Amino acid sequence: MLSMSDTELGIILLSLKVAFFSVALSLPVAILAAHVLARFDFPGKTLLDAVIHLPLVLPPVVVGFALLLLFGKHGPLGAWLNDWFGIVVAFRWTGAALASAIMGFPLMVRAIRLSISSIDTRLETVARTLGGSRTWVFLSITLPLALPGLITGVLLSFARSLGEFGATITFVSNIPGETETLPLAIYTFVQSPGGDAQAIRLSLIAVLLSIAALVASEWLTRRTSK
Amino acid sequence: MADASHFKIMIDVDIEQRLGTFDLAVSFKAEAPVVGLFGRSGSGKTSLVNALAGVGGRRRGHVIVNGETLFDDARGIDLPPERRRLGYVFQDDLLFPHMHVEANLLYGFRRAAVSTRVIEPEHVIDLLGLGGLRRRYPGTLSGGERQRVAIGRALLAQPRLLLMDEPLASLDIARRDEVLRYIELLRDDLRIPIVYVSHSIAEITRLADTIVLLSEGKAIAVGAVEEVMGRLDLRPQTGRYEAGSVFDTTVVAYDAKYALTTLRFDGGELIVPNVEAIAGERVRVRIRARDVSLALHPPTGLSIVNVLPGTITAIDDAGGPIVEVQLRLGNVSLRARITRRSRVDLGLAENQQVYTLIKAVSFDRRSVGYA
Numbered sequence: 001m002l003s004m005s006d007t008e009l010g011i012i013l014l015s016l017k018v019a020f021f022s023v024a025l026s027l028p029v030a031i032l033a034a035h036v037l038a039r040f041d042f043p044g045k046t047l048l049d050a051v052i053h054l055p056l057v058l059p060p061v062v063v064g065f066a067l068l069l070l071f072g073k074h075g076p077l078g079a080w081l082n083d084w085f086g087i088v089v090a091f092r093w094t095g096a097a098l099a100s101a102i103m104g105f106p107l108m109v110r111a112i113r114l115s116i117s118s119i120d121t122r123l124e125t126v127a128r129t130l131g132g133s134r135t136w137v138f139l140s141i142t143l144p145l146a147l148p149g150l151i152t153g154v155l156l157s158f159a160r161s162l163g164e165f166g167a168t169i170t171f172v173s174n175i176p177g178e179t180e181t182l183p184l185a186i187y188t189f190v191q192s193p194g195g196d197a198q199a200i201r202l203s204l205i206a207v208l209l210s211i212a213a214l215v216a217s218e219w220l221t222r223r224t225s226k
Numbered sequence: 227m228a229d230a231s232h233f234k235i236m237i238d239v240d241i242e243q244r245l246g247t248f249d250l251a252v253s254f255k256a257e258a259p260v261v262g263l264f265g266r267s268g269s270g271k272t273s274l275v276n277a278l279a280g281v282g283g284r285r286r287g288h289v290i291v292n293g294e295t296l297f298d299d300a301r302g303i304d305l306p307p308e309r310r311r312l313g314y315v316f317q318d319d320l321l322f323p324h325m326h327v328e329a330n331l332l333y334g335f336r337r338a339a340v341s342t343r344v345i346e347p348e349h350v351i352d353l354l355g356l357g358g359l360r361r362r363y364p365g366t367l368s369g370g371e372r373q374r375v376a377i378g379r380a381l382l383a384q385p386r387l388l389l390m391d392e393p394l395a396s397l398d399i400a401r402r403d404e405v406l407r408y409i410e411l412l413r414d415d416l417r418i419p420i421v422y423v424s425h426s427i428a429e430i431t432r433l434a435d436t437i438v439l440l441s442e443g444k445a446i447a448v449g450a451v452e453e454v455m456g457r458l459d460l461r462p463q464t465g466r467y468e469a470g471s472v473f474d475t476t477v478v479a480y481d482a483k484y485a486l487t488t489l490r491f492d493g494g495e496l497i498v499p500n501v502e503a504i505a506g507e508r509v510r511v512r513i514r515a516r517d518v519s520l521a522l523h524p525p526t527g528l529s530i531v532n533v534l535p536g537t538i539t540a541i542d543d544a545g546g547p548i549v550e551v552q553l554r555l556g557n558v559s560l561r562a563r564i565t566r567r568s569r570v571d572l573g574l575a576e577n578q579q580v581y582t583l584i585k586a587v588s589f590d591r592r593s594v595g596y597a
Contacts, residue, residue: 122320125281128307129314130334130383140333144324 004205012205015181018093019161022100023154026108030153034112035138039121055167056106064170067099071171095172096179100164104157111156115149116142147224155217162209182206233259235387235419236292241277243285250274250285254438254445260413262434262451263423265463270443271423275391278421279314280307292386308337313385317392319376321364327375328360334383342384345416350378353415354408370401374408381412387419394429406432427455427464431472431512439463452559469550470514473558477503486586493555494534498589515550517588518562521581522572532584536560538576541569553582 033052055063071078072090081087089095127137165183172179186202189195240253250273263271276282278289288298296305321330351357354374394402413420422433437454439447441463447454452472455464475489487501489509503509540552549569551562
């Protein structure tokens with residue numbers, strides 16, 4: 001129980017890698033979306049809001065299937081990514097990261113949007129009258145003040161990514177060493193005869209990881225709110 | 227006012243804006259070191275200041291400051307707030323909570339073009355007494371300290387003028403006087419023009435040279451403070467203004483034994499208590515009309531120390547028990563409020579020579595300030 005096998009270590013490292021890149025991929029887009037939703041009114045805002053929240057309410061399998069259609073080797077976006085950047089996401093760990101990013105996106109946007117909405121807009125106005133351009137004011141005032149929301153958003157989306165199952169298995173399948181993240185590995189052991197012990201070990205590891213992430217975020221939030 | 231010709235703003239504003247059910251349609255020109263925007267709450271003061279600063283929605287018309295067009299919808303000019311160089315000080319200090327005092331102060335300074343940097347950080351820190359606060363965070367400061375930092379921050383962005391929107395309104399009475407003194411200090415030391423917005427007559431008369439009276443989104447009067455505030459036809463907008471007169475004087479002597487200061491102006495000399503000023507300094511005084519009495523002959527055996535000869539220029543007799551008399555002392559105009567019976571008993575009439583009696587104790591700290 002105390003020592004991990006190479007296979008287990010590989011699964012954990014893959015899961016962390018997928019979660020890390022999924023957060024890194026979605027964070028800039030989520031900040032932009034949250035800022036637009038929190039600060040601007042425009043026609044179609046409700047629709048945009050709904051689209052962003054879609055992964056939260058759709059069955060994950062549907063999201064995975066949609067990704068497969070769009071980003072598969074012959075899907076419109078998949079072909080484009082392959083032709084221009086030589087990036088293949090279907091049945092790769094990068095695809096798992098993409099699926100996680102999309103599933104965690106609404107959680108991240110919600111947390112950041114809430115944080116930006118709570119900032120007094122007059123602080124931004126003052127910064128403008130002091131000579132700050134729109135971009136600079138966003139970087140020097142809005143973003144630092146929204147930091148607690150950013151941390152919460154990152155944590156929620158990271159945790160969501162560690163637990164992502166349905167969209168991932170539909171989009172990139174369950175390939176050991178490439179797309180078999182923690183939940184997928186647990187699923188595999190549960191399905192195979194005599195795999196219960198392994199499934200329990202991995203489940204406990206998942207619990208430890210989650211607790212570590214929660215403690216880290218709590219610590220960060222406390223540091224920034226000083 | 228006198229000796230203030232070195233710094234002045236010329237504002238030419240013509241703004242139309244629809245704000246919900248409120249229509250702003252302000253048009254005026256003003257030229258003075260300190261322009262006061264006065265009006266009751268809801269008269270459009272803040273909307274007007276926002277129009278000057280270039281924030282808060284679409285509008286029509288133009289804003290010209292010192293000959294530079296900041297906004298003109300007909301010519302397609304609309305400078306963004308960061309390029310207008312107007313130091314906006316809000317009612318709430320709005321310090322950036324995640325930066326310490328020094329970072330707040332330097333926020334605008336760092337964005338200002340090097341060639342425009344004439345107001346130095348150390349000088350402002352010194353002037354506003356912020357030296358001990360540099361590393362403190364806004365959350366740990368008192369209200370007065372916060373507003374001083376906010377003013378310093380606006381100044382260091384090297385503005386062509388300061389826009390102050392009720393800067394004392396969120397402070398308690400004791401702090402107001404403290405911050406007001408700092409505002410007077412920086413106006414005199416840095417010679418920076420100010421557009422000062424307030425619904426407080428005391429603040430406006432102490433600071434402003436020219437006043438713009440706003441009512442229901444319109445500028446209904448522009449002129450010298452005492453002239454506008456004294457107009458009877460504007461009383462519905464100015465409220466039951468404690469009618470009086472405002473003029474500048476020079477300190478000539480201080481009597482330490484009795485703590486009395488002698489002030490000289492064109493119409494003579496005044497003796498007042500509690501003025502912390504040294505000889506040669508200019509001081510602005512405000513004399514309420516009800517503190518001025520009239521006599522036909524120089525009185526004797528009297529406790530009133532200020533007795534000055536003057537000429538009656540007008541008498542406002544609305545038929546009630548109180549009559550207001552307009553006087554001229556040298557080039558200064560003074561108002562006196564007396565009963566109608568006194569007016570009849572003394573037989574007062576225009577162009578008559580009389581003696582004005584002003585009690586020294588009627589001057590308080592609120593009615594005497596640095597000019």
